[in-house]
Amino acid sequence: MSHHRIAPNVDDSSDQLAAAFAALRTELELPGDYPVDAVREARDAVESLRLPDRDLKHVPFLTIDPATSTDLDQALFIDRAGEGYKVLYAIADVPSFVAPGGALDAETRHRGQTFYAPDGRIPLHPEIISENAGSLLADQDCGAFVWDFDLDANAEVVSVSVARATVRSRAKLSYKGAQQQIDDGSAPPVLQLLKEVGLKRVELERLRGGASLNMPEQEIVQATDGGGYRIVAAPSLPVEDWNAQISLMTGMAAARLMLDGKVGILRTMPAPDERSLQHFKRQTVALGKPWDGQVTYGEYLRTLDASDPKQLAILHSAGMLFRGAGYTPFDGEVPETVIQAAIGAPYAHTTAPLRRLIDRFVLVICDALCNNREIPRWVREALPSLPEIMGASDQLAGRLERAALDTVEAALVANHVGQEFDAVVISGSKPQNGNGNSNNGNGTGKGNGNGSGPSGIVQIAEPAVTARCDGELESGTKVRVRLVRAEIASREIRFELLN
Numbered sequence: 001m002s003h004h005r006i007a008p009n010v011d012d013s014s015d016q017l018a019a020a021f022a023a024l025r026t027e028l029e030l031p032g033d034y035p036v037d038a039v040r041e042a043r044d045a046v047e048s049l050r051l052p053d054r055d056l057k058h059v060p061f062l063t064i065d066p067a068t069s070t071d072l073d074q075a076l077f078i079d080r081a082g083e084g085y086k087v088l089y090a091i092a093d094v095p096s097f098v099a100p101g102g103a104l105d106a107e108t109r110h111r112g113q114t115f116y117a118p119d120g121r122i123p124l125h126p127e128i129i130s131e132n133a134g135s136l137l138a139d140q141d142c143g144a145f146v147w148d149f150d151l152d153a154n155a156e157v158v159s160v161s162v163a164r165a166t167v168r169s170r171a172k173l174s175y176k177g178a179q180q181q182i183d184d185g186s187a188p189p190v191l192q193l194l195k196e197v198g199l200k201r202v203e204l205e206r207l208r209g210g211a212s213l214n215m216p217e218q219e220i221v222q223a224t225d226g227g228g229y230r231i232v233a234a235p236s237l238p239v240e241d242w243n244a245q246i247s248l249m250t251g252m253a254a255a256r257l258m259l260d261g262k263v264g265i266l267r268t269m270p271a272p273d274e275r276s277l278q279h280f281k282r283q284t285v286a287l288g289k290p291w292d293g294q295v296t297y298g299e300y301l302r303t304l305d306a307s308d309p310k311q312l313a314i315l316h317s318a319g320m321l322f323r324g325a326g327y328t329p330f331d332g333e334v335p336e337t338v339i340q341a342a343i344g345a346p347y348a349h350t351t352a353p354l355r356r357l358i359d360r361f362v363l364v365i366c367d368a369l370c371n372n373r374e375i376p377r378w379v380r381e382a383l384p385s386l387p388e389i390m391g392a393s394d395q396l397a398g399r400l401e402r403a404a405l406d407t408v409e410a411a412l413v414a415n416h417v418g419q420e421f422d423a424v425v426i427s428g429s430k431p432q433n434g435n436g437n438s439n440n441g442n443g444t445g446k447g448n449g450n451g452s453g454p455s456g457i458v459q460i461a462e463p464a465v466t467a468r469c470d471g472e473l474e475s476g477t478k479v480r481v482r483l484v485r486a487e488i489a490s491r492e493i494r495f496e497l498l499n
Helices: 008-012 014-027 036-047 103-111 127-133 175-184 189-208 238-261 274-286 297-301 309-321 357-370 377-416
Strands: 062-065 074-081 084-092 115-117 120-122 141-151 157-168 171-174 217-222 229-234 263-268 326-331 420-427 455-460 465-470 478-487 492-497
Touching (some): 074 238, 084 189, 103 357, 157 357, 175 189, 238 357, 274 297, 274 309, 420 465
Antiparallel strands (some): 062 074, 141 157, 420 455, 455 465
């Protein structure tokens, strides 16, 4: 894991950063403080909460999340069951706190999801729910929707059910801590089995043609002393993938329940069109790791190593294959399009209700379908409106993430205009293989790209900054560049290629 720490100049620019972050909230019209009436409703809901009669507190659930997270949506337990496995997956019972048609319900629909800004998150629910009574914190009795899976020896789902229960998590683990326990042999059985089941679910994903981008994630982290920010860029740990496989399995099970019941809302995404696939194939040939189409693109993407400059460029260009995701509601008739192509199966958001609005509705639908109860009217009535709410919310979250990263990156290099850096071209300006321009539009938002000459996107290693660069650039190559512009307020960074 590589950490790109903030340069000393960022502390010097802290006032500019604070002003830029404040301006960003205004510019993007992000939600402000939670309305008083909605907070009052949340407090009343917590005080009057009655936990489910079904008691699963004896099950030693645990949570695995980023170390600083306190809004814990999921708790996990895995055990052997003959040649297969028993998986219990507890999801926070957010619907028990939100009265349909009330002020809290209205505000969550306005927000759509939790937004993560560098200077503080903007929660979907008031903190009394999202980080206290509704969060599956260790040693706290909580209500949850508990998904009960029976898996065979290959980790295929044999049977599934979901019902409310009272649970009590035993431990709050970080990804790093969980991975360390697995690696050094000190992991409890549930973590050992998470690896075992996770690897088998990864293989099932490969067999069904699912795909995931193994991109190093860039995360803005505030210094512990409050003195500035840094960008952490590192590939995800294996335990994150194994943990995600349990969530994916649950989302696939939720989709199947709703399709069988002919009511619900799916997360859908079309398969890449032939033109995009052919363009991507040409790029892989030009970058020296050709994809011949004999294996699925998902299987091919899993072979790529982000530490190799050319393969990093391929990963960036692969983003064009992951387009068109949306939400598909239905009630009474199954829609024509039900597949989430990157997963390779029907799928629904259902495992993050503290942080994402739509999961609250999916959980209630699945619980009702699984337990032969009538689906509440307020859920059915909301279905047609959810795609627009979530689409706008997803778009806003994406703009915030990119703009925040641009702002911190500009601060990282603000005092280094005129200096030279080693860089990798992740999106070039030169045609590849005679088949057209390789600049695939994966721009960073820095600069308008309307210069008189060619330009592309480069990534410097230290600090971890991605920005536009003027010059004839070839994807996947290592180059020497000079920083010519870095402004925090405008979030603009510009390099030029050195001949």
